[in-house]
Amino acid sequence: MTMNNVETSIGSERGRGRPPKIRSSEVYGRAEHWRGVLAQVWDRLWPLLSNARSEGEVTNAFQDGASPYDSYFVPGLAALTLQVLRESTLPKRAQPLQRFLADSLAGVGVVTPRRSRDICAQERAKRASVNRILRYEFYVECSCGYCGRSKNHACPKCGAEILFPVSIGSFMS
Numbered sequence: 001m002t003m004n005n006v007e008t009s010i011g012s013e014r015g016r017g018r019p020p021k022i023r024s025s026e027v028y029g030r031a032e033h034w035r036g037v038l039a040q041v042w043d044r045l046w047p048l049l050s051n052a053r054s055e056g057e058v059t060n061a062f063q064d065g066a067s068p069y070d071s072y073f074v075p076g077l078a079a080l081t082l083q084v085l086r087e088s089t090l091p092k093r094a095q096p097l098q099r100f101l102a103d104s105l106a107g108v109g110v111v112t113p114r115r116s117r118d119i120c121a122q123e124r125a126k127r128a129s130v131n132r133i134l135r136y137e138f139y140v141e142c143s144c145g146y147c148g149r150s151k152n153h154a155c156p157k158c159g160a161e162i163l164f165p166v167s168i169g170s171f172m173s
């Protein structure tokens, strides 16, 4: 991808303070996506990428080893990739390395690889700590006479289902 594709938030949106250059959720989302991509092509990609010593060789490695996903990474992020591969903290094992690469590159150079990894770690921690609604029911008054809590979004006595409005139904399904 090219730098032109990077979505950045508009300065005045947040009111005060220095606007973030890139959305954390966007960086994290891209990192997760790219981690999956890297895992999928890793056996082809890594033998080539681990021997790449220039931007051109990084580009070739992705084009030969990561197609059809190579354009996510090169040529736009070839220089950044080379920089990340030279970091002293580069993991050795495949899975941590895939995550390291994905997290580092997901900031697409708008932020440093280090900052990009920090953003991903923060977003990961945030998501892990947030409680989620696992199940929700409604108080219903059914024509069968039942009044009380629904069960699996239906009347527990006669089985009549709650009919959601179309706009909500498509969102909830």
Ligand SMILES: [Zn+2]
Binding pocket: 142, 143, 144, 145, 146, 155, 156, 157, 158, 159, 160
């Ligand atoms: Zn009923």
